Amino acid sequence: MHVFFNGKITEIENAVLSPFDRGFLFGDGVYEVIRYYPKKFFLLEDHLARLRNSLKELEIPAPDLSSIEQILNELIRVNNLTDKLSIAYLQISRGYQFPRRHAFIEEASPTFFIYVENFPAKIDEMKNGVKVGLDEDIRWTRCDIKSTSLIPNILSNKKAVRNNLAEIIWHRNGIITEGTHSNIFFVKDNTIITPPLNNFILAGITRKAILAICKQTGMESCERPVNIDEMKTFDEIFITSTLGEITPVMEINGSIANTGKPGAVTIKLQNEFQKLYADFVAP
């Protein structure tokens, strides 16, 4: 497998880190996961804008990203994924610093790592929906930064897996935030509702695309706080993510969501969303 590591494409065996990399010592880094629909990386500019913002918030010097699309495409090519639905994982840590001290030096030399992987769509989940759980949000208060300090996400995600759930949806004091790796949407009387952007949720790229679709197609949408007590009042619920796109929620915390099958608004949004990348999917 070939990866990108600190300026060049190389065999994964050549990508080696010091234990003094702050990504290892402190979870001091940021990341993105980007979808490759043959033959193009999808919403790349949005992902890069969010990556730059995460770097800025953590004061990690941004590496040169001007040729990132060529690098990503080259990684796809050398790994023989040109015609396969894939993902790119990008991580930038603050890099090596010795000795270990909490306070970071200003003149950091970040570590930049990218790998690509064939990642088929979860067609069954997207078509037939998933079960999700509800749990208290245990994370820090800057969830708008896509950092690699991900222990809370890991613990909640493991809980989901153990309970045969596709996702855990978090709430803070009863107010819904998001899932461990997804945003959440609700539908009531044909209005599409999602929690507003603030420091408690990540500005999802798929979330943004859906709100744009609503504007373009004239579907009603509304960003507002949602209380866990409202769950049973919604006509439809779905979660969104780069890999899951729009995934209907059939059950939340043990209660049936929707009518037991994906709702009309969810399906319409799925179709509109698929049009966004249909153009560049190879025939």
Next chain:
Amino acid sequence: MHVFFNGKITEIENAVLSPFDRGFLFGDGVYEVIRYYPKKFFLLEDHLARLRNSLKELEIPAPDLSSIEQILNELIRVNNLTDKLSIAYLQISRGYQFPRRHAFIEEASPTFFIYVENFPAKIDEMKNGVKVGLDEDIRWTRCDIKSTSLIPNILSNKKAVRNNLAEIIWHRNGIITEGTHSNIFFVKDNTIITPPLNNFILAGITRKAILAICKQTGMESCERPVNIDEMKTFDEIFITSTLGEITPVMEINGSIANTGKPGAVTIKLQNEFQKLYADFVAP
């Protein structure tokens, strides 16, 4: 420099990690910092007990720790630190997992890394005290686990450094928790007060030693929630940590603490604490 890496003592150059180590991808690991007072590691059993607890909470398989004291002493010896005040840093990450997925595999092979470093006492701070700030606690709600997902600590610590403060003391909704790398104590009418152990603070090893000293010497102590509004009512304030031991606080959030110099109770505790390791400091 020689370090311990995955079962053996080796040159630091031989300690190399894959980017697929979950310590790098997810901040998925735990750590300890242990004081070496020539010629012995101090309160080693307490540190190892906390390390085991952190591993258990994150379900990271515990490595064999039965010969850890020999390994630590050997590291001190080969790095020529036998007669120097030093520290050992121990980190255990969940190890390599490919491909990258949030959910961890059960049969992990943890990465175990230890390095030692000459680390002189901050004598001036311990003698003359420090200034600290107050800030909202931005961390997750399982601060009892000493995990390497440390981005919140890094951001607050950097804020301290930029404001010429030795530490930031956090509070949640006005209730004091702890510092970015210390616990906090207050003295009122000769009673020594510190916030109680719960999921919002780390069970400090120095904190534990101080409460034991209080019991043994008959000094009054009390674990209770402390409100930020109480700051001006205390006679003395000090912070505790493995490296800072007992450090008097002279100013908190811009207000004078104590009488402008370290208080009598703080100094008495410092003396009692130093007795704990005086025995094995080489003459």
